[in-house]
Amino acid sequence: MQRLRIGRALGAVLAGTLLLGTATACGSEDKTGSEETVVVDITVEGGEITPKGDRVKVSAGQPIDLVVTADTAGSLHMHSDPEQEFAYEAGTKTFPISIDRPGVIEVESHDPPQIIVQLEVR
Incomplete structure (x- = not known):
C-alpha cells in the first residue's frame, strides 16, 4: 500500500513537472529543451588555476x-572546432558556450600552461 502512495505522489510530481515544462517551452526560442545549464567555476588566484583537469560530462547542445573568477587578467583556450579563446580581466566573467558534437573538449590556460577542464560531450 505504501508503494502505491509513493507511486501516485511521484506520478503527480512528474505530471506537474511535464506540464510546467510544456508551459514554459511554448514560445521559447531555447533549442536545448529542459536541459539545465552546466556551470564550471574556474578560479585564478596567485598564479594558480583550479580546477586542474577535471572531467565534466555534458550533453551535445x-x-x-x-x-572565471580571477585576481589578474588572462585567457582560456578551448580546443573545439573552431577553436575559441576567452579573454578575461580581474574580477568575475561568465562565458556561455555549448558544444554540438560528441567528444572530449579541453579548456586550458597558456599562462600558466595547464588543462583546466575536459568537457566530455555525449
Missing part, C-alpha cells in the same frame, strides 16, 4: 557557463 547543452548550455555551459564557464565562470
Whole structure:
C-alpha cells in the first residue's frame, strides 16, 4: 500500500513537472529543451588555476557557463572546432558556450600552461 502512495505522489510530481515544462517551452526560442545549464567555476588566484583537469560530462547542445573568477587578467583556450579563446580581466566573467558534437573538449590556460577542464560531450 505504501508503494502505491509513493507511486501516485511521484506520478503527480512528474505530471506537474511535464506540464510546467510544456508551459514554459511554448514560445521559447531555447533549442536545448529542459536541459539545465552546466556551470564550471574556474578560479585564478596567485598564479594558480583550479580546477586542474577535471572531467565534466555534458550533453551535445547543452548550455555551459564557464565562470572565471580571477585576481589578474588572462585567457582560456578551448580546443573545439573552431577553436575559441576567452579573454578575461580581474574580477568575475561568465562565458556561455555549448558544444554540438560528441567528444572530449579541453579548456586550458597558456599562462600558466595547464588543462583546466575536459568537457566530455555525449
